[in-house]
Amino acid sequence: MVEHGSDPEVAVSEPQRPLQILLLADDAHAANSVVDHIEAFRSHSRHRWFVVNPMRHPVCATLSFERFDAIAIHYSIAVIWDSFLPKAIRRKIERFNGLKLQFIQDEYRKVRAFSERMAELGIELLFTLVRPDLVERAYDHPGLRCVRKVSVLPGYVPEKLHDVDVPPIRDRKLDIAYRSRRLPYWYGELGQEKVRIAEQTLARAAASGLVVDISVREEDRVYGEGWIRFLSSARSVLGTEGGASIWDFDGSVQREVDAWVKGHPDATFVEVSERILAAHEGNLPYNTMSPRLFEAAALRTPMVMFPGWYNGVVEPHRHYIPVEKDFSNWDEVVRRLRDDAFLQDLADRTHKELVESGRYSKQAFIALVDHVVDEEAIAHGMRPEATTRIRIRARSAYLTSATRAGLQVERVLALLWRVARRPFQIGRTALRILRDPDRSLRAVVIDRLRSIYLRNPHLPRLYRTIRSLGREGR
Numbered sequence: 001m002v003e004h005g006s007d008p009e010v011a012v013s014e015p016q017r018p019l020q021i022l023l024l025a026d027d028a029h030a031a032n033s034v035v036d037h038i039e040a041f042r043s044h045s046r047h048r049w050f051v052v053n054p055m056r057h058p059v060c061a062t063l064s065f066e067r068f069d070a071i072a073i074h075y076s077i078a079v080i081w082d083s084f085l086p087k088a089i090r091r092k093i094e095r096f097n098g099l100k101l102q103f104i105q106d107e108y109r110k111v112r113a114f115s116e117r118m119a120e121l122g123i124e125l126l127f128t129l130v131r132p133d134l135v136e137r138a139y140d141h142p143g144l145r146c147v148r149k150v151s152v153l154p155g156y157v158p159e160k161l162h163d164v165d166v167p168p169i170r171d172r173k174l175d176i177a178y179r180s181r182r183l184p185y186w187y188g189e190l191g192q193e194k195v196r197i198a199e200q201t202l203a204r205a206a207a208s209g210l211v212v213d214i215s216v217r218e219e220d221r222v223y224g225e226g227w228i229r230f231l232s233s234a235r236s237v238l239g240t241e242g243g244a245s246i247w248d249f250d251g252s253v254q255r256e257v258d259a260w261v262k263g264h265p266d267a268t269f270v271e272v273s274e275r276i277l278a279a280h281e282g283n284l285p286y287n288t289m290s291p292r293l294f295e296a297a298a299l300r301t302p303m304v305m306f307p308g309w310y311n312g313v314v315e316p317h318r319h320y321i322p323v324e325k326d327f328s329n330w331d332e333v334v335r336r337l338r339d340d341a342f343l344q345d346l347a348d349r350t351h352k353e354l355v356e357s358g359r360y361s362k363q364a365f366i367a368l369v370d371h372v373v374d375e376e377a378i379a380h381g382m383r384p385e386a387t388t389r390i391r392i393r394a395r396s397a398y399l400t401s402a403t404r405a406g407l408q409v410e411r412v413l414a415l416l417w418r419v420a421r422r423p424f425q426i427g428r429t430a431l432r433i434l435r436d437p438d439r440s441l442r443a444v445v446i447d448r449l450r451s452i453y454l455r456n457p458h459l460p461r462l463y464r465t466i467r468s469l470g471r472e473g474r
Helices: 032-044 087-095 111-121 189-205 224-232 252-263 269-275 292-298 330-337 340-356 362-379 405-421 428-434 439-455 460-472
Strands: 002-004 020-024 048-052 070-073 099-103 125-128 148-151 176-179 212-215 237-239 242-244 286-288 303-305
Touching: 020 032, 032 048, 032 362, 087 111, 099 111, 099 362, 125 362, 148 362, 176 189, 176 224, 189 212, 189 237, 189 242, 224 292, 237 292, 252 269, 292 303, 292 340, 330 340
Parallel strands: 002 148, 020 048, 020 070, 070 099, 099 125, 125 148, 176 212, 176 237, 237 303
Antiparallel strands: 242 286
8 A cells, every 4th residue: 555645535533642662763873864854753753752773772682672562663774784673673573563664765775675674574664765656666575565655755854954044145155065975876877966967067167157165075075063054155055866766676786787897997887877777777766855955945055956856845946946967058057146136035935935834844744654653553453442433535455346356366465475474463454455345355364364373372363353354244
């Protein structure tokens, strides 16, 4: 099931008590946007989030997970590597009998390895950056077909930048600021745009009389308060879409490129693209906005960016100055950069619509997370039955029509795979499939569940599910 944001037609009363949620996250990360993202859960959620860093805190291995109602894994923790999520902790997550959430970013690499690990952990709710219309193609692992998927943004407006006192455009001496890094060739064409916009701007800046501070060298990157000062000192900042234009399902593209570059260290991107990448380019678009977009908006720094989707957050000419990827409109960009009134108007409008509106605030993001978690918590029985009412609008993914027999079979097979691999839990999706009006389908699944229960008689919840379904089927 795929969603994009909240659904106003779905009304679910929230659980009567705040949930206790364990968030496994790297809260010592160097990037401000990552730390701010983690802190938002503790600051704005109606639930109680307890942040533990499995990379740095040995107590995580001995912590009793059963004291929590849910476990969430932040995108700063790469679940496929033991250095991020040790094996002992993974085993505890697998055995955990509550709701399991995963927030994920940079999803274009080792997709099948991440999918397999999420299936093993029993993830039931995935917050992803993949567009809703592509998410099932992106995550085609059979163990993830019944996972609820919600598309979100990679970042939101940093609260500490809401009321920062910044100089007006006319007092800023630096025309263009930019910091980025060179990305591996296997990111595809999109990954090279970060370098291309820097190199092409540098090649033209001096002749255009512009004062710029642009670098893609790792040693020149700026963090923390230094980044805020740097960004607010410029009349504009360069930008491109983030992500990758190649979806590397099994890591084979990365391995092939790395092997070729190792043997040919002077190979250019064009050479590698012609030899290896062309066959994979655009196999699944993964272009998204960067959290830096909101930082620039909050600091009233106009943006000069390649045209792109940017998750629909910004529009060219209204929120940013578009520079064509072939730089054919460079002269027009320069004229705009010399116009104080135009730049100030652009900066003020962008600040008003992106920052002041609250539409992209951390509160709005957490409100969405809380809404979805509340729905899942109710489905898990985390509320008094007598006092909670649920109204759910039927959607295509609920399998309520017997005419979608092919889709029903696929989802039931996925359900049985999940239950057999992880019989500790029957989640919301399982219950909806099993309560399908197709009695013959329900009977087959009930028989399968009974056989699982006979091997696991210590699972009273599974027994209650089978009994209730049996009564409904009469």
